Amino acid sequence: MKRCQPSLKTRLVARQLILQFLTVAAAAIGFIIFFVNSSLDGMYVEEAVVKVAANSIVRDAAGAPIVEVTPELAKLREESPDLWFAARLSDDSVVAFGQVPAEYAPLVPHLDKLSSADMRGQFDPFTLSALVRRESGPAGDMKIIAHGRVQPFTALITIASNLVATAVFLALALVSVVVTPMIITRALAGVIKTAEEAERIDAGRRGLRLSEDKVPREIGPLVRAVNEAFDRLDEGYDRQNRFIASAAHELRTPIAILRMKIDTASDKGLRSLLPDISRLATLSEQLLDLHRLDNGAPSDRIDLVALARSVAADLTPVLIAAGKTIEVFVQQPGMIMGNTGSIERALTNLIQNAVEHGGDEVIVRVNGPSVEVEDNGPGIPGEEHERVLEPFHRLRPRSSGAGLGLNLVKQVMDHHSGRITIAESPSGGAIVRLAFTAVS
Numbered sequence: 066m067k068r069c070q071p072s073l074k075t076r077l078v079a080r081q082l083i084l085q086f087l088t089v090a091a092a093a094i095g096f097i098i099f100f101v102n103s104s105l106d107g108m109y110v111e112e113a114v115v116k117v118a119a120n121s122i123v124r125d126a127a128g129a130p131i132v133e134v135t136p137e138l139a140k141l142r143e144e145s146p147d148l149w150f151a152a153r154l155s156d157d158s159v160v161a162f163g164q165v166p167a168e169y170a171p172l173v174p175h176l177d178k179l180s181s182a183d184m185r186g187q188f189d190p191f192t193l194s195a196l197v198r199r200e201s202g203p204a205g206d207m208k209i210i211a212h213g214r215v216q217p218f219t220a221l222i223t224i225a226s227n228l229v230a231t232a233v234f235l236a237l238a239l240v241s242v243v244v245t246p247m248i249i250t251r252a253l254a255g256v257i258k259t260a261e262e263a264e265r266i267d268a269g270r271r272g273l274r275l276s277e278d279k280v281p282r283e284i285g286p287l288v289r290a291v292n293e294a295f296d297r298l299d300e301g302y303d304r305q306n307r308f309i310a311s312a313a314h315e316l317r318t319p320i321a322i323l324r325m326k327i328d329t330a331s332d333k334g335l336r337s338l339l340p341d342i343s344r345l346a347t348l349s350e351q352l353l354d355l356h357r358l359d360n361g362a363p364s365d366r367i368d369l370v371a372l373a374r375s376v377a378a379d380l381t382p383v384l385i386a387a388g389k390t391i392e393v394f395v396q397q398p399g400m401i402m403g404n405t406g407s408i409e410r411a412l413t414n415l416i417q418n419a420v421e422h423g424g425d426e427v428i429v430r431v432n433g434p435s436v437e438v439e440d441n442g443p444g445i446p447g448e449e450h451e452r453v454l455e456p457f458h459r460l461r462p463r464s465s466g467a468g469l470g471l472n473l474v475k476q477v478m479d480h481h482s483g484r485i486t487i488a489e490s491p492s493g494g495a496i497v498r499l500a501f502t503a504v505s
Contacts, residue, residue, distance in 0.1 A: 077249045082242065089237055110183075110196045114213035117141050118150040119200035122160055122207065130160040130204045141213055147192050150211035153177055154204060166192055169210060176208035191215050255279030259288060271299045366504070367408060369399040369436055373429050376412045380420075389425045391416070396432040401501040403481050411477040412436065414470040415497050423494055434503035441492040450487040474499070 121138040125131050130152070132138075142148045142163075149163030153176040165173065182197035195212045259275050266273045274292045277285055377393050384391050412429075415438040419427045423440025430437040445453060454475045471485075474497075478485045483501045490496045 078246050081245050081249070085237075085245070110194050110212055111214045112196070112198075114141065114145075114148075114150070115196050115198045115200055115209055115211050117213075118162070118211045119152070119202035119207065119209055121162070122152055122154075122202050122204045124204050130154055130158050132160060132162045145213040145215075148213045149192075150209060150213075151176075152207040152209040154207045156205075160204075163212075166212075168193060169195065173210065176210060179208065252281065255281065256284060259284075263291075266295065271295075271302065365403060365405045367401050367403050367405055369401060369431050369434070369501075370395050372405070372409060373412065373431050373436055376409055376416065377429055380413065380416050383417075384420055384427065387420055389420055389427060391427040391429065393429045394431070396430060399431060399433040399435065399501075400504050401434050401481075402504050403501065407477045407480065411474040411499065412438070414474050415499075418470050418497075419495075424492075435498055435500040437496055437498045439490045439496045440494040441490065442494045444489050444493050445487055445495045447489075453487070454485065471497075 117135070117137045121132050121135045122130055123133045134142075147163075149161070149165050151159065151161035151165050151169075151173040153159050153173060157177075159173055161173065176197065179197050181199065182195075184193060184195045184197075185191075192212060194215050195210050197208065197210045200207055200209050255276075259280055262273070262275050274295060275288050277288050277292070280288055374393050377391050381391060416427060416429070419438055419440035419442070423442030426441050428437075428439040430439065454471050475485050478499060478501075481501055483499060486498045486500070488496045488498065
């Protein structure tokens with residue numbers, strides 16, 4: 066089984082996403098490591114200490130701030146014997162509780178000049194770890210500095226501190242997954258367009274080339290090389306076609322002279338060569354027909370009914386001489402665009418084949434943009450339906466045909482983007498159907 070080649074687009078998208086993921090992940094991990102390392106330096110005072118301290122500051126009857134030992138404060142002092150705090154209230158009064166370290170004592174009168182702060186002690190018992198916060202309590206608004214329960218940097222704090230970084234990481238990852246394929250698809254649009262152009266190139270449409278202006282610069286040399294290969298193929302095809310046409314044309318005169326001499330010869334041995342001369346003449350004409358087909362554009366508006374009747378009328382004398390009959394049936398009129406001469410030759414070949422290989426009755430049937438030729442002869446075996454369309458293939462090796470008739474018909478249909486199909490008739494003969502594209 067043929068191995069499927071990997072998609073360039075898939076590889077580019079996958080590698081780009083992996084690269085972006087690794088880059089962002091490395092940056093995020095580095096940020097977390099840096100943040101954790103810097104944050105692990107020292108011990109934190111719990112935020113709850115400031116709340117308890119602020120709620121314990123009240124005013125006495127004279128309006129002076131005092132510290133009232135609330136149950137919460139008592140519990141906190143029991144858990145943290147080194148508890149201390151100091152507050153500067155909105156009326157510039159100051160109140161303190163516990164032993165404020167000498168390092169912070171000068172700071173207390175100036176607490177109103179601070180917004181907030183986190184101080185971490187580095188050495189046990191970490192009495193210099195403190196928080197500065199703006200709080201409100203029974204005594205009013207205040208700025209408070211406090212020390213109490215301390216804790217190390219926990220995983221919960223890590224997650225909370227990096228919440229924004231995580232959100233940014235996820236957003237960037239989502240954008241990468243959605244946007245990267247779009248960007249690469251847009252970048253490969255020229256390659257896709259070039260592939261579509263290549264699909265339209267065939268032997269019947271020589272001269273078409275791949276566009277170079279829309280492909281990436283890296284693929285440009287490949288497209289140019291392919292176009293140059295097409296140029297060489299077209300040149301070789303045209304050279305071969307010209308040779309065949311010239312040879313067929315040059316053979317017409319010698320064949321005609323030879324046929325005339327044999328026709329007038331009295332020697333029966335020479336006259337027995339007439340069928341071979343006729344086959345040679347037919348082959349020469351069919352080669353010329355193929356040459357004309359390549360040079361004829363399908364630009365005529367053709368009435369299939371009129372064309373079928375015209376061809377049948379032209380061949381009627383031949384059929385009468387052979388003791389055969391021909392009928393034209395019109396099931397539905399049909400108009401097509403095509404090359405009149407090549408379609409006439411194709412239909413003529415089908416009728417001549419039916420006369421030579423079929424029975425004694427030929428039916429031409431027009432049904433819209435299709436025409437059928439039916440005979441009541443021995444028919445064509447199903448396994449031969451495709452092979453008889455190949456050049457020089459004869460159903461019966463000793464047949465008098467040149468072997469190009471049905472191949473010429475197939476090339477006419479290919480030239481007109483049509484189809485030729487072969488089926489068995491009710492009488493056991495063959496039905497050859499030519500299907501064109503209808504025009505209004």
